[in-house]
Amino acid sequence: MTKMTMVGALNAALRDAMVEDPRVVVFGEDVGPLGGVFRVTDGLTAEFGEDRCFDTPLAESGIVGMAIGMAMNGMRPVVEMQFDAFAYPAFEQVASHLAKIGNRTHGKVRLPVVVRIPYGGGIGGVEHHCDSSEAYYAHTPGLTVVTPATNEDAYGLLRAAIAGSDPVIFFEPKKQYFTKEEVDVTADVPPIGRAVVRREGTDATLIAYGPAVPVALAAAEQAQREGRSLAVVDVRSIVPFDDATVTAAVRATGRAVVVAEAQGFASVASEIVARVTEQCFHHLAAPVRRVTGFDIPFPPPKLERHHLPSVNRILDTVDELQWDES
Amino acid sequence: MTKMTMVGALNAALRDAMVEDPRVVVFGEDVGPLGGVFRVTDGLTAEFGEDRCFDTPLAESGIVGMAIGMAMNGMRPVVEMQFDAFAYPAFEQVASHLAKIGNRTHGKVRLPVVVRIPYGGGIGGVEHHCDSSEAYYAHTPGLTVVTPATNEDAYGLLRAAIAGSDPVIFFEPKKQYFTKEEVDVTADVPPIGRAVVRREGTDATLIAYGPAVPVALAAAEQAQREGRSLAVVDVRSIVPFDDATVTAAVRATGRAVVVAEAQGFASVASEIVARVTEQCFHHLAAPVRRVTGFDIPFPPPKLERHHLPSVNRILDTVDELQWDES
Amino acid sequence: MSSSLESVLDTVRLIDPDGSPVPPDRYPSDRYAIPADADLVARYRSMVLGRRINDQASALTRQGRLAVYPSSHGQEACQVAAAAALRPGDWLFPTYRDTVAVMERGVDPVEILTWLKGDRHCAYDPLEHHVAPQTTPLATQLLHAVGVAHAGRLQGQDVVAMALCGDGATSEGDFHEALNFAAVFRAPVVFLVQNNKYAISVPLSRQTAAPSLAHKGVGYGVPAVLVDGNDVAALDAVLREAVAHAAAGGRPVLVEADTYRVQAHTNADDPTRYRTEAEVEEWRPRDPIARLRTYLRARGALDDAQEATITAEAEALAATVRDGVSHGPAPDPDDLFEHVFSAMTPQLRAQRDLLREELVAEGADR
Amino acid sequence: MSSSLESVLDTVRLIDPDGSPVPPDRYPSDRYAIPADADLVARYRSMVLGRRINDQASALTRQGRLAVYPSSHGQEACQVAAAAALRPGDWLFPTYRDTVAVMERGVDPVEILTWLKGDRHCAYDPLEHHVAPQTTPLATQLLHAVGVAHAGRLQGQDVVAMALCGDGATSEGDFHEALNFAAVFRAPVVFLVQNNKYAISVPLSRQTAAPSLAHKGVGYGVPAVLVDGNDVAALDAVLREAVAHAAAGGRPVLVEADTYRVQAHTNADDPTRYRTEAEVEEWRPRDPIARLRTYLRARGALDDAQEATITAEAEALAATVRDGVSHGPAPDPDDLFEHVFSAMTPQLRAQRDLLREELVAEGADR
Numbered sequence A, B: 001m002t003k004m005t006m007v008g009a010l011n012a013a014l015r016d017a018m019v020e021d022p023r024v025v026v027f028g029e030d031v032g033p034l035g036g037v038f039r040v041t042d043g044l045t046a047e048f049g050e051d052r053c054f055d056t057p058l059a060e061s062g063i064v065g066m067a068i069g070m071a072m073n074g075m076r077p078v079v080e081m082q083f084d085a086f087a088y089p090a091f092e093q094v095a096s097h098l099a100k101i102g103n104r105t106h107g108k109v110r111l112p113v114v115v116r117i118p119y120g121g122g123i124g125g126v127e128h129h130c131d132s133s134e135a136y137y138a139h140t141p142g143l144t145v146v147t148p149a150t151n152e153d154a155y156g157l158l159r160a161a162i163a164g165s166d167p168v169i170f171f172e173p174k175k176q177y178f179t180k181e182e183v184d185v186t187a188d189v190p191p192i193g194r195a196v197v198r199r200e201g202t203d204a205t206l207i208a209y210g211p212a213v214p215v216a217l218a219a220a221e222q223a224q225r226e227g228r229s230l231a232v233v234d235v236r237s238i239v240p241f242d243d244a245t246v247t248a249a250v251r252a253t254g255r256a257v258v259v260a261e262a263q264g265f266a267s268v269a270s271e272i273v274a275r276v277t278e279q280c281f282h283h284l285a286a287p288v289r290r291v292t293g294f295d296i297p298f299p300p301p302k303l304e305r306h307h308l309p310s311v312n313r314i315l316d317t318v319d320e321l322q323w324d325e326s
Numbered sequence C, D: 001m002s003s004s005l006e007s008v009l010d011t012v013r014l015i016d017p018d019g020s021p022v023p024p025d026r027y028p029s030d031r032y033a034i035p036a037d038a039d040l041v042a043r044y045r046s047m048v049l050g051r052r053i054n055d056q057a058s059a060l061t062r063q064g065r066l067a068v069y070p071s072s073h074g075q076e077a078c079q080v081a082a083a084a085a086l087r088p089g090d091w092l093f094p095t096y097r098d099t100v101a102v103m104e105r106g107v108d109p110v111e112i113l114t115w116l117k118g119d120r121h122c123a124y125d126p127l128e129h130h131v132a133p134q135t136t137p138l139a140t141q142l143l144h145a146v147g148v149a150h151a152g153r154l155q156g157q158d159v160v161a162m163a164l165c166g167d168g169a170t171s172e173g174d175f176h177e178a179l180n181f182a183a184v185f186r187a188p189v190v191f192l193v194q195n196n197k198y199a200i201s202v203p204l205s206r207q208t209a210a211p212s213l214a215h216k217g218v219g220y221g222v223p224a225v226l227v228d229g230n231d232v233a234a235l236d237a238v239l240r241e242a243v244a245h246a247a248a249g250g251r252p253v254l255v256e257a258d259t260y261r262v263q264a265h266t267n268a269d270d271p272t273r274y275r276t277e278a279e280v281e282e283w284r285p286r287d288p289i290a291r292l293r294t295y296l297r298a299r300g301a302l303d304d305a306q307e308a309t310i311t312a313e314a315e316a317l318a319a320t321v322r323d324g325v326s327h328g329p330a331p332d333p334d335d336l337f338e339h340v341f342s343a344m345t346p347q348l349r350a351q352r353d354l355l356r357e358e359l360v361a362e363g364a365d366r
């Protein structure tokens, strides 16, 4: 066990993967000598050389398109999109090719490409630097979409993503980048597709992922003090989705709130509400509710706290789960 | 009342808007002398000249980006994306600018741009020609997203979209392009944001939009013969969503199925299930179910019938709505 | 092989449209020499076969056996030369229009046409043939070619990628990014633009205000060559040189082939709406097959017997294609779910099972 | 004004780095003449004010008053000349780095900096000033500039759009599409690339393999000019000519300004990781302000009294900015919902009401 930041955990995962497998290459904007604007790729060019970790021209479609070709020719590219909104220029390459070439070729061409996207708010960033864009990718068949909420998962899930055969969109909650936590890099790599119960509880279940997990845990902590016991499930893998873990947790409490930073309309949170309700309907004492970002463009820094799911908003929503059989 | 195809209705809407308002300009790929690959812009260059309806270089980001600038300078561009998947290169311009400049400038710069996207399957098209991509746009705050299911709505909603002040993503169900229906072009333009009950029913409510509406209606017709009375709501306007009409219809029957062609995960259908459940929970006898496309890339022509929502699949799902209090 | 290929923005032509050889002192560069007769006879054969497949496939659309066919009728010189210039391990990145190039690379034409028959998206094995799936989203495949070439360089392979696109596709952002990435990373890619003057209905004048598409090479530091796209001898010389240059120096080359789409964009298109028959007529005498035939016959390199053999081969091939496209098993509905991920997700398994049940019930109903 | 502007791929420079005038027979084109002293004094003043604002804003980030500031310190010649070249109705399309250009267009610096203060995304009125919001997604604004210019042409306006971007942004697909659309539609746009040699940490050699970025004009049929980006006299001459050319012929021009980012990308950046101090030192003697000062002083066009006035003005402006950025009301939470659509949707109204209730409760709690 070592104490490290999420950036450190991600950096260790890249380094360890590069050591183990010479097919792993890392590229993107500023990932070379600078080590990425968040330093996730720090030291990789120095250690592995220009051919294994390198800067590209400033063009995201180019980055993803080139990664696809490199994967066709046997390599395992891990590319960085500098911020969430700057992945949009690559959207056609992601949606029309990265997600679909495996299917298009009946599995003859698999694309083991990892696209790392720092996402979400909470860092006082200006517009275009704080989007939560996971729904765009989760809605695109053929993409695996994961997001760690702990530093240990950051390490493990990134290792699993790089080791797999399919394209993975890897969302990194950037507001947690510099939080230190214990990380056991020797722990078993968590299989992609498994949610995890982060906290047991008996009254209601909070379902969250990525940057919403610490907020959900804080809410559960606060609820505890107020006499209510909330379970917290960390979804971790948005696609494939772990129905078994999530529905078991919801059935056990009969009440649930989905917490996510992204705007709520047609979102991953909508999906979770829909599938949990489908699968747990007769176990539910109240409709599954959502605490999400508002349906607005990400706000300027001084207003973002109003937009982001907060402990209070979660607890208010839990309060509305018809406790008195209303 | 005149009998016209949906293509004819859309063409009439463009023509009438161009006659009424000299700021309306139409451009895109092949929309000039050819009149569009589906002929929606047929005759417009001949009638209004090259400056009002013109072909662009082959670049979708360019088309949307230029439209944004033209709208900044007082015009009302209506642009065509040739097929659904070919709008993806414009995704950054749509998500980071078209949707957000109004908000960014506190309403100082409004962008009355209409982006027309022929969408959906059922035409035996090859890959990339049949995507249902409405969720990407509906999830993006700042975009109005509408889709007609009838030729009269095609006319009316396009007029409303062009006349409005905000960017509209206008989804045209291409499998209905050449179906003839009565159209009253003198009817009041339907306000954007209103769903419509297409068929009354007492046992369950089908909620559909665009190309799924005729299928839902056919299912209701068939159900009628089998002794079950299904209401059909045509959502029409995905954003803004008409909660009042939809929830009233669901409450009246206590059971509902959402029908949409797009893959279901994190989709507009998920959103409808989530919000209807939130708002109608105690009126529901069974969970709201979805009949959507599978979570797969759009299939090759010979397999698409298995993928698209069918009358049978809708009726099977209605059958599962726990009629015997299971 | 030198890597100091120069841009040649005067059209390289080695055989005139009337079939007579261009005197070498009129070549715009002394790098090029007319290919040997044997090579040209091979190209001739491939072009005749290609033309036959183009026309057969178009006929199959009229019979409803193929949903759609984007023909390269009239562009067979580009098709054949692009594939022939490649060495065994090299890669080809074709578009929807490049059936004949893919065929020339050794892929079975029935497999190639399967996507237009509607059975599956890409029926051949890209890795076996080093031929990417025929790509529809314009210009996107150019970046994949850069990736394959760059990965080749990093892994010490001697591999060149030949990336094809049309004049319209040069307007897409991905064209720009691909040329630029290739130049910056010194990726051995030959970009061949088949400038057939139209993007569906949109004429070249709406795609560019530059004197040629080859001029675009300048902005990337990529040598560019303009070649008569209906002169297979010139294409052969230019593309082989380009492949050699790319292989030797690990540097991209841009080749613009000046050609013409004499038929409709696809069978679904109506070109009378946007161009005159007179314009098309101007191009007919420049047909690549007739031109090469005149040249070879004049040199005595092609005789009646050879021609008869080739024609017979073409007919046999057409029959095979007609037959192959018209028959064959219906695709398996399980295919819908089988290949989305390398391991099927629980969600997809449930969806597959639902469909299976429906199909059983449907069968029972019948 | 003639519209036959030629590409000038030798650097246009009218004043040498040491402040001495370049003899006109060494100009790479005879189109250019050194601006009048009065104009240059005006540019001098603007550059001094711009430099002061750059440095003031950087200081405000250290004090936590601004979240971040991308400074154009060292690029003030480009900033000032770009804005000064425009006529009253013309449009400016700036990036995040172009605070000083926006200021030179008459926008209040406190309003400009509001987005970096975190209150709102863009505080000035783009339509009032004909200045687009400062754009972050790279190269995207170039297409908006084309749209404004094209719409201007269609509506009979005499309007030119000046579109700014950096060297890194030239690699984006939108750069390509914008140049090409402008050329094909003959849209009066002047594209000014401030080539400051870095895109954050990525050096120019990773953006292009061409001899210059101006070479890109060739592929679009757009005249291109390379200019010393630290020589405001040259920039002034070139950009005025470019604007006139665009206005007269309705044709785009590409201008590459050869300059350097002497400071970090933003205050959050650490340039020691990717470049040497020695490299930066090479550029210091080429400072645009010192150069023009030497020139003007030598000509007797700038005296101590004028300098003192300008310095005082700069200090006063800096004080105003410091004050304006440090004070002012907190933004209204209703702003979150108010402007998403021109009419608030029922869904947003409900969300706004929820937030209002929360804030009332929060207030009650305190």
Ligand SMILES: Cc1ncc(C[n+]2csc(CCOP(=O)(O)OP(=O)(O)O)c2C)c(N)n1
Binding pocket: B029, B058, B082, B086, B089, C097, C136, C137, C138, C165, C166, C167, C168, C169, C170, C196, C198, C199, C200, C261, C265
């Ligand atoms: C990104 C994208 N936009 C639009 C289309 C629709 N489309 C298919 S072919 C075509 C014209 C292409 O012209 P060109 O590149 O010249 O190739 P050609 O068909 O002439 O061989 C268009 C617009 C597409 N396939 N991809």
Ligand SMILES: Cc1ncc(C[n+]2csc(CCOP(=O)(O)OP(=O)(O)O)c2C)c(N)n1
Binding pocket: A029, A058, A082, A086, A089, D097, D136, D137, D138, D165, D166, D167, D168, D169, D170, D196, D198, D199, D200, D261, D265
């Ligand atoms: C589409 C996009 N990708 C990435 C970024 C992140 N980013 C912000 S500035 C920058 C470097 C830009 O360099 P350049 O264009 O040379 O302009 P400069 O900052 O040097 O003025 C990058 C990569 C962005 N803003 N937009």
Ligand SMILES: [Mg+2]
Binding pocket: C166, C167, C168, C194, C195, C196, C197, C198, C199, C200
């Ligand atoms: Mg073409």
Ligand SMILES: [Mg+2]
Binding pocket: D166, D167, D168, D194, D195, D196, D197, D198, D199, D200
């Ligand atoms: Mg720069």
